[in-house]
Amino acid sequence: MDNTYTLSVFTEDKIGLLNRVTIIFTRRHINIESITASESEVKGIYRYTIVITVSQEQVEKLVGQIEKQVEVLKAFYHINNDILSREIALYKVSAEALKENELFTRIVNENHAKILSIAPEYIVIEKTGDEREILHLFNDLEKFGILEFVRSGRVAITKPMKTLNTFLKEVENNSKTVIKHFSK
Amino acid sequence: MNTHKKYNTEVTGAEAVILALLDEQVTDIFGYPGGAIMPVYDALYDYMDQLNHYLVRHEQGATHAAQGYSRVSGKTGVVLATSGPGATNLITGIADAQIDSTPMVCITGQVHSHLLGTDAFQETDVVGISMPVTKWNIQVTKAEDIAPALAKAFYIACSGRPGPVLVDITKDAQFGKTAYKYQKCESIRSYFPCPKVKDDDISKAAELINNAQRPYILCGHGVLLSGAEKQLLAFAEKADIPVASTLLGLSAFPPKHPLYVGYLGMHGNYGPNLLTNECDLLIAIGMRFDDRVTGNVNKYAKQAKVIHFEIDPSEVNKIIHADVAVLGDAKEALELLLPKVKTQKHTEWLKRFEDCTKIEFEKVIKDAIDPQTEKLRMAEVIDKFHKLSEGNAIVVTDVGQHQMITSRYYTPNIPNYFVTSGGLGTMGFGLPAAIGAKVALPNTQVVAVLGDGGFQMTIQELGTIMQSDIAVKIIVLNNNFLGMVRQWQQLFFDRRYSFTEMKNPDFIAIGYGYGIKGRKITERKDLQAALEEMYASKEAYLLEVVVENEENVFPMIKTGASVAEIILE
Numbered sequence A: 001m002d003n004t005y006t007l008s009v010f011t012e013d014k015i016g017l018l019n020r021v022t023i024i025f026t027r028r029h030i031n032i033e034s035i036t037a038s039e040s041e042v043k044g045i046y047r048y049t050i051v052i053t054v055s056q057e058q059v060e061k062l063v064g065q066i067e068k069q070v071e072v073l074k075a076f077y078h079i080n081n082d083i084l085s086r087e088i089a090l091y092k093v094s095a096e097a098l099k100e101n102e103l104f105t106r107i108v109n110e111n112h113a114k115i116l117s118i119a120p121e122y123i124v125i126e127k128t129g130d131e132r133e134i135l136h137l138f139n140d141l142e143k144f145g146i147l148e149f150v151r152s153g154r155v156a157i158t159k160p161m162k163t164l165n166t167f168l169k170e171v172e173n174n175s176k177t178v179i180k181h182f183s184k
Numbered sequence B: 001m002n003t004h005k006k007y008n009t010e011v012t013g014a015e016a017v018i019l020a021l022l023d024e025q026v027t028d029i030f031g032y033p034g035g036a037i038m039p040v041y042d043a044l045y046d047y048m049d050q051l052n053h054y055l056v057r058h059e060q061g062a063t064h065a066a067q068g069y070s071r072v073s074g075k076t077g078v079v080l081a082t083s084g085p086g087a088t089n090l091i092t093g094i095a096d097a098q099i100d101s102t103p104m105v106c107i108t109g110q111v112h113s114h115l116l117g118t119d120a121f122q123e124t125d126v127v128g129i130s131m132p133v134t135k136w137n138i139q140v141t142k143a144e145d146i147a148p149a150l151a152k153a154f155y156i157a158c159s160g161r162p163g164p165v166l167v168d169i170t171k172d173a174q175f176g177k178t179a180y181k182y183q184k185c186e187s188i189r190s191y192f193p194c195p196k197v198k199d200d201d202i203s204k205a206a207e208l209i210n211n212a213q214r215p216y217i218l219c220g221h222g223v224l225l226s227g228a229e230k231q232l233l234a235f236a237e238k239a240d241i242p243v244a245s246t247l248l249g250l251s252a253f254p255p256k257h258p259l260y261v262g263y264l265g266m267h268g269n270y271g272p273n274l275l276t277n278e279c280d281l282l283i284a285i286g287m288r289f290d291d292r293v294t295g296n297v298n299k300y301a302k303q304a305k306v307i308h309f310e311i312d313p314s315e316v317n318k319i320i321h322a323d324v325a326v327l328g329d330a331k332e333a334l335e336l337l338l339p340k341v342k343t344q345k346h347t348e349w350l351k352r353f354e355d356c357t358k359i360e361f362e363k364v365i366k367d368a369i370d371p372q373t374e375k376l377r378m379a380e381v382i383d384k385f386h387k388l389s390e391g392n393a394i395v396v397t398d399v400g401q402h403q404m405i406t407s408r409y410y411t412p413n414i415p416n417y418f419v420t421s422g423g424l425g426t427m428g429f430g431l432p433a434a435i436g437a438k439v440a441l442p443n444t445q446v447v448a449v450l451g452d453g454g455f456q457m458t459i460q461e462l463g464t465i466m467q468s469d470i471a472v473k474i475i476v477l478n479n480n481f482l483g484m485v486r487q488w489q490q491l492f493f494d495r496r497y498s499f500t501e502m503k504n505p506d507f508i509a510i511g512y513g514y515g516i517k518g519r520k521i522t523e524r525k526d527l528q529a530a531l532e533e534m535y536a537s538k539e540a541y542l543l544e545v546v547v548e549n550e551e552n553v554f555p556m557i558k559t560g561a562s563v564a565e566i567i568l569e
């Protein structure tokens, strides 16, 4: 049975590493639904958040393959219940919408969105929320004609309490295993 | 630490490459020059007395030579190539080394850094192209980054589960000046090459082993990579457990030992495959349950508990569920295991294997090594060669029927004396890999067993043999067919032999063209003498043996069948 999983991948800062990680998905014909990358709370360590829909068995194997990459420190996968996640979305609608100002303002308010910018021809609305909420606002705004729409992809924080620094310590200890050199 | 003259003074990036190789105790490299790697070749000119460079005839040959070199010596193979076509020619060998866990460092030249991304002459994105088939790779654009990149490259290539790495160095980095000081890489924060074996896992494994009635050891390449042959032997003897080998694990267990039952896989031995589905405990050591070993996974050893000794965590539960996974180095794990296993006897269980061996001998082997056919058969050639060499030669094969026959009928006595392309099945591997093996161990007999098809994929490496006087012996088993594909066409495609028949050149004349003596035989009466002449030759020698055109390799596990459905004819 397929499920939505959010992967958190902690990495060193290296050119091309993101490519190495995404190859693991493409090789297995798995579509990445969203991917974001940014520096984590620890300087020099990057965090990719990747959303995919696969089976439990597949996600376990994927995480194994990701962790195998030399510059990946650690990879985790989470089901939706284990994380708090958000996306940001921007919607550009025609300034015509202001002709129905009352309705328009109600939609923005009820969706807990906000107006980011108003120009003579268009209005840009910003909304933070989960995927469902973002689509909800999209549907509501459609009646005004959506000129442009963009989503950030999911970012997520995990609920279990283990800091990246504790992982880092474990990781550093693990990497100090003696080199194995086979010699004949 | 090296003490050469340039130490601690300013050198060029190109010279830093050479010095780093010396600091890594590299003695041999395989390569081919070109524009973007010329500064390194120029630096090499001053170090010819310390570094032997073997000029191949195609960069793919360099990668396979480096693989052969590494597989028999345990040292990391080193390859040098130029940018663009030089670099892309490496890809097949890199992919082969990746899937067969072979440590290899490839160094490629790249266009000037200011030209990157401009489609400059001979620019290819080799870092991008090689990403899926390397354990690690990097592009270096500054002279001072060369030594640290190479230090990392060597460390990553040979540690943990070994593999190929690629270091791409722009031409300006090779020309640039840098202080040189080599610091060997000993750990990388984000890289855990070898998990520490857990006592708890060992105890769980020992308990399963001590309670098993029909335990069965599958020994893979990991045993050789770990150097765990003695530990495996001690464990198998104490617990009296039959041992079968994968294709890449061949030579890890003494072939004449009563516990050695043969080899696994599509064309492996009868008993080892059949009885996989009768054991009650499967003990997999350093192997990854390749589909050529498992046949249909849904019908694979379902009755058995599984213990998986494995260095690479991503291999555990990848194909076959492990009831107990012992992560870590095989040698260390087996050492810890030994005192915990009880001395046992599994006489009846072992007898099952003996019975199967008898059946296989009667139905397959007897006829194959002593055929009544007019034409020679592959198996009798290999069997005679095996008896002549007593299993003391390094045998390197290409890919196809002759490979399967050689792995069945040549049983090496010494660990790592059998080299073949397993995971990738790369035709053209054999000849250059044999060259590399001979370079690594010049005082050992190295014999390449090739098909008429695969020989022609890298036949140009006869030039390398000629130029560097490499005394490799070559047996070409010529069936005038792409035999393995023809066998499948016969069995699964209604004998529609679509483009598998070969019109071959005069191989012996080609050999002579390269200054390599040789002989072609077509008759049984000449076989023994020809093999002896080849084996006794002090120089390279090419022996072409014309064999039966339409012979099939048996036993066989057909695609989709279970290991228990192995057929003998």
Ligand SMILES: Cc1ncc(C[n+]2csc(CCOP(=O)(O)OP(=O)(O)O)c2C)c(N)n1
Binding pocket: B398, B399, B400, B401, B402, B403, B425, B426, B427, B428, B450, B451, B452, B453, B454, B455, B477, B479, B481, B482, B483, B484, B485
């Ligand atoms: C590079 C490459 N191309 C194609 C194949 C597919 N293939 C596997 S075995 C084989 C036939 C090999 O013929 P030959 O070298 O004459 O050996 P034989 O099987 O006849 O002993 C082919 C074409 C391959 N393994 N590698």
Ligand SMILES: [Mg+2]
Binding pocket: B400, B451, B452, B453, B477, B478, B479, B480, B481, B482, B483
């Ligand atoms: Mg052939």
